[in-house]
Amino acid sequence: MRYFSIYIEKTNDFYTYASEDKDIKIGDRVLVSFRNKDKVGLVVKEEADKEYSFKVLKIKRILYEELSFSKEFIELLLWIKDYYMSSFEQVFSTAVPAGVKIKYEDIYRVNMEKESLFIDELLQYFYDKLKIRKKPLVDKFSKEKLQQFVDENQLKVVDGWYILNRDLENRNEELYKYFQKKETVGKLTLEKKFEKKLIEKHLKESNIFFERKIKSFDEERLKKELVEKVFKEDTELNEEQEKIKSGIENSNKRHFLIRGVTGSGKTEIYIHLIKRALEKNKGSIFLVPEISLTPQMVKRFKIEFGEGVAILHSRLSPTDRAKEWYSIYTGDKKVVLGVRSAIFAPVQNLEYIIVDEEHENSYKQDSSPRYNAKFVAIKKAELEDAKVVLGSATPSIESYYYGKKGIFQLFEIEHRYKDAKLPEIDIVDMKQEQDSFFSEKLLEEMRTALLRKEQIILLLNRKGYSTLVQCEDCGHMEECEHCSIKLNYYASNGSLKCNYCGISKKYTGRCSKCNSKNMSFSGRGVERVEEELRKRFPVNIIRVDGEVSKEKDFYENMYNDFLAGKYDIMIGTQMISRGLHFPNVTLVGVINADTIMTIPDFRSGERTYQMITQVAGRAGRGEKNGKVIIQTYQPENYIIEKIQENSYVNFYEKEIEKREILSYPPFSKVINIGISSSEENGLEEYCHAVFKEIQDETVELYGPMRSLVYKVKGRYRCNIFIKGSRENINLFKLKLEEKLKKVENKKYRVVVDVDPINLI
Incomplete structure (x- = not known):
């Protein structure tokens, strides 16, 4: 008897079943009885033969009509489950798209190993298919290759037909497989042409076989x-x-x-x-x-x-x-x-x-x-x-x-491909500029590029028109009722929107508290910069951000249109900073390089360097030289200096030194535990109870602390941050799951994020 761990969809555990079937393997779908109902199960492990304290039910059968998976695929899903501390159900539903069904083709195949003494019209029908005329073979292999097959005795020529020599030990596999396909006839075709009795007779005598094959697409084509x-x-x-x-x-x-x-x-x-x-x-x-x-x-x-x-x-x-x-x-x-x-x-x-x-x-x-x-x-x-x-x-x-x-x-x-030059990078100190949108240097370079019929990319990593809408009479700032964040104003659709929960409401032009019309906008976003840009340059401009990109086929149309020169200037958020190749872009402008440097996260410097360097790399990718203008209020910051030097290695050496001193990755592994509740009352006490329960001398624990954005989607949020060596973190994870179960409370949601990227 063999014993297996079976995953049954919509459950959070594995269940033990038994079978004597030698054909069952890891990754197979099987039919089992689960809570008195027939259910589809997935074989995830083979267990050791042992005594069980409960009655072990038997697997009913393998479901050949369902998707099966390789052992390696199942092992990967189990690794993700354990490493990222999630349920197998979550992993499986992420990895395998819903609606994938096996498609079969039913065929009859002639037994080429058997020399039948009796050939009737049915077998003759098969044997006629084993001969191929010259043209399809030439289309497949070429005249020269075909002659080579004949010379090597791989093929025989009889009355203008080519017949495969099946007795060769050193056969050509490609040729053999091509002929093999001719040995088969579709189930419906054969049953329509011949009586059922005759087909059954040949099946019984093993002259032909019935097979159900997974149907594939036109592999030959x-x-x-x-x-x-x-x-x-x-x-x-x-x-x-x-x-x-x-x-x-x-x-x-x-x-x-x-x-x-x-x-x-x-x-x-x-x-x-x-x-x-x-x-x-x-x-x-x-x-x-x-x-x-x-x-x-x-x-x-x-x-x-x-x-x-x-x-x-x-x-x-x-x-x-x-x-x-x-x-x-x-x-x-x-x-x-x-x-x-x-x-x-x-x-x-x-x-x-x-x-x-x-x-x-x-x-x-x-x-x-x-x-x-x-x-x-x-x-x-x-x-x-x-x-x-x-x-x-x-x-x-x-x-x-x-x-x-x-x-x-x-x-x-x-060096760039074909020795293309890297763009020249200029830094502009915005403290010295009168215009808070565009420096004189950037405006001058934009005019020059446009006169030369060259294209421009401008980056500002802030969505919307304004990040702050405030009443100048009562001082009220428009806030999201579900999140502890100010609402962004989007001029493109006249709405106030929360960039965390996505809630949106129409902007009336009046204060929601005192009904005053005396409203001010600050914290400019990409829409506001687009508006200012259009005042200065009467050219074709396209904006690329999270709002317009929701339109169907937006990315494809945007890429093709800009490549074709339908637009002169592209302005957008970070989604335009990487990967795009436009040979006619010679100027890149970074409107405000400081937007991410101030975020309290040990990766903020790295992200700033990456985003600005990547967008700078859009300039001068063709035969023309490129230029980059970076506007900042912190020109002396080492990140800006290293970007101008175009020296990733120097930037890395500065960053890795800081990481080692503070013992951040790659010198440690980190985990973030997020705890949230729809009720603020009691959250802090519960977080301290969790912190106390999971304390461990082998790792460093920080917190509990409020999230940078404390309330999101109506839930108040706190974090516990854990840091330690790879070995200690792995051992800690083994104990963490059990410890969290001890303080489990349905009022609070606990999320474990291993190797977190976003600590906000």
């Missing part, structure tokens, strides 16, 4: 397209790129980091790696941080791989997502391009996981399971014997540290 397109349209790598590609291919290491300045041609290296993997019939996953990068990358991947690439992102409909996922599951598509959740794509024979812009925060999910796709990629590669390639112009401090220490194999590119 996809392969032909790959051969014709992918491997004939290869761009040439320069010497530096070729060295990195070969270094990754030939290395015995599993983890790689490419730090290449913006525009250095990292994408070309990635595409060559994916192509070489495809030549060996191996697959790849290419992750991008956000949907805003997808249109550009989709266009490139479609050019390179045609219909052989699966696209996975959050804006797909459930049906389209299920279709793409199924095409990966069946092995029809071996290249996956997608955002965070694409890491779960069941790519067969996986060779590479490439994480583009690896420093981006959006790889971390902010709801349960709070996984980081970058770390999941590393674990997945370990389980599936694949390689992980991380790439960025501004890697995370942790990743670059691992590269310098040799944990990741580090490659660095200091």
Whole structure:
């Protein structure tokens, strides 16, 4: 008897079932009785044969008609469950899209191993299919290859028909598989042509077999397209790129980091790696941080791989997502391009996981399971014997540290592709300027660029028109009733909106407290800057932020229109700061570089450096030279200095020194425990009770403290911050779950975030 741990959907635990069936394996779906009802279960572990204190029910049968998963896939989900302290249900529902159904094709296959003494019309029907005329074979293999098969005795020619020689030991597998497909006839076709009795007779005598196969897409067409397109349209790598590609291919290491300045041609290296993997019939996953990068990358991947690439992102409909996922599951598509959740794509024979812009925060999910796709990629590669390639112009401090220490194999590119020049960076001290929107230097450079018919990108990382709306008569500031945050004013739709809970109400122009019309706006956002911009420049301007990007196909239209030159200036929030390639952009302006530097978070300096350096990298990517103007009230800040020097290494050395002194990652691991309640009364006492219960001498605990934004969506929030060595944090996690159960109270919500990115 074998015993298994079974996951049953919509439950929070595993249940033990038994079976004598030798065919059951981890990842199979099975039918079990659960609370007197038949339920579908997923086999997640095989348990040791032991005595149980309860009656162990038997598995009824394997559900071949349901999706099954590889052992490695299940192991990955279990690792995420344990590492990120979430339920298996949360992990499974995140990893496997709803609505994916197995599609089958029922066929009859002739038994080629059996020399039948009697051939009737049914067998003759099969045998006639085993002969192929010259034209389809030439279309598939070419005349030269066909003649080679004949010379090698792989094929025999009889009356103008080509017949496969099945007796050869050293057979050509591609040719053999092509002929194998001719041995089968669809179930409905055969049953329509011949009587049921005759079919049953041949089944009984094993002259033919009935098979149910997972239906795939047109694999032959996809392969032909790959051969014709992918491997004939290869761009040439320069010497530096070729060295990195070969270094990754030939290395015995599993983890790689490419730090290449913006525009250095990292994408070309990635595409060559994916192509070489495809030549060996191996697959790849290419992750991008956000949907805003997808249109550009989709266009490139479609050019390179045609219909052989699966696209996975959050804006797909459930049906389209299920279709793409199924095409990966069946092995029809071996290249996956997608955002965070694409890491779960069941790519067969996986060779590479490439994480583009690896420093981006959006790889971390902010709801349960709070996984980081970058770390999941590393674990997945370990389980599936694949390689992980991380790439960025501004890697995370942790990743670059691992590269310098040799944990990741580090490659660095200091020059742009085709020796294009890095942009010249000028810093403007806004304390010396009369105009708080645009410095004289920026306005002058914008006029010059526009006269030369060149394009401009402007960055301001603040949404809306104004971040503060205040009555000048009574002093009242418009606040969100559900969050302890001021409402933003959005002029584009005349609304006041909370950027935390999303609640929106129409702006009446009057104070909600005293009804005065004497209102003032401060804390300018991207809409306000757009308004000021239009007063100064009568040109075509496009704004890119979280509001307009909700429109269907916005990203694709925005990218294509700006690339085609329909707009002269693009102004937007951080979503325009990375990845986009516009050869005619020669000027980038950062309206206010100080917006994130003041946030009380040990990563705020790193984020500022990354965002500004990335947006600066949009300038001068073509043949024309680029220029960057950074407006700041803190020109003496070391982060601004290092950005101007274009020296990531110098910035890293300054940051890593601070991290080591304060024992922040990568010199430690951190956990944030968020505790919230819809009632403020009693929250502080409960937080102290939790703090006392989970105290441990092996780690450092800080708090409880109020969150920077204390109230969000009607819930009051506090945090307990935990820091310790990797070993101690891992041991602490094993005890934490049980300790939290002891103080469990339905009035309070407790969320554990391992390796948190957002500490607000």
